[in-house]
Amino acid sequence: MPELPEVETTMRALAARLRGRRILRLERRVDRLREPLPADLERKVNGRRMVEFARRAKYIIIHLDETESLLLHLGMSGRLLFDGPPRGRHEHLTFHCEGGTVLRFVDPRRFGLLLLAERSGLATHPRLAGLGVEPLSPAFDGALLHRRFAGRRSDVKAALLDQRLVAGVGNIYACEALFRAGISPRRRAGGLGRRRCERLARAIVAVLEEAIAAGGSSLRDYVDADGRAGN
Template identity: 55%
Template sequence: MPELPEVETSLRGIAPHLRGRRILRLVARERRLRWPVPESLDAAVAGQPVLDLRRRAKYLLIDLPAGTLILHLGMSGSLRVLPAATPPGPHDHIDLALDDGRCLRLRDPRRFGSLHWAPPPVEAHPLLAHLGPEPLSPGFDGAYLHRQSRGRRAAVKTFIMDSHVVVGVGNIYASEALHRAGIHPARPAGRIALLRFERLAASIKTVLAAAIAEGGTSLRDFVQENGNPGYFARALRVYGRTGEPCPGCGAPVRTRRIGQRSSFYCPRCQR
């Protein structure tokens, strides 16, 4: 599933092509995404100029004068800016046709993505209203994690993947950040000291920033706006490397199911 770095990479790729353009129409070849795309959305966006594009958690926000489009890429979605006359493929479900002859095209083979309309303020939309802070924001730090963790018995990996605690730290980047911080993914969050949370918050920021710089992580479906894969997969230390030597100590990387997700860790470096 595209995580925060992949969504941020997509945003940076498409924003220069959409900002300031006018949406002529919405073309929906398949409305049956995770939630049905309502036909009323077509009229809501037609003729609207794109004021800005931004990201909140794993959602792309396209700001128009009358409201905001909220786009989620789901498990397999990707975005391309193409000439509007480009023949669509079998999984090219949605186009936003622009006034320069191009379109923003959503490709989503599994159809777990979604497209929503939100009147202002978009922050009040149910998908966004209860989200935690952005991990790359100044307000996210070890002290915040320490406060939020008190009394929690959930595994720390589950804790940092909770979007009510902090947004955008998905399975790949949680495993990588915990390895860099030297924290075992199954350790109860409420039993971790402030100093270790400070290391973890710094590791989350480092891992996410590095992944964004590399265009995200391509393990199967994700591609950038220009069609290139994300290259952070080459820098993964533990994720998907079961049995391979830990880059820190050489011990074989192990896998464990935590919160219904595969978690990768070093049994020596992470305590």
């Protein structure tokens, strides 16, 4: 599953190529991914300009030039790819954009999501409201991690994967951060002292920043929006 660095890498690639451009025509080949696609999707996005791009946890957010935003989740196997030939039966959505760019949403397992949301209500949107702190935000540090872990009986790896506590960290980077911090993944989260939490928080930030700089994970078939494998 794409984790925070892969989603951040994809979001940055989209912003670099598509910020300020219009969606001229959206083609859909299915009526649902993990959930049904919005019935009025084409009417709401065709002709709209993509004005800003953001990431929240593992969601890519595309702000359109009126009041709405697109929320994209890549699920287990989803990819957003620029141009190139059609990708066959796994290409479920195709965005034909101003300037000739084509963006293809390819998702063999169809666990991805594409939702429409009012921009003014994103903070309280059901998919976003319950998410935890962003680990690359100024608010994230060892003290916060220590407070979030307090009283928890689950192991520390499970706590890191709980998106209500820390948003966007998945299996690959949780394991690497725990290894760097010298903490067993089976250790009880609530039993970690402040000093170990500080060490773990630093390791999480370092691992994520290094992964983003390297273009994301190179596991299996992950590629960025330009078709390049991560490192």
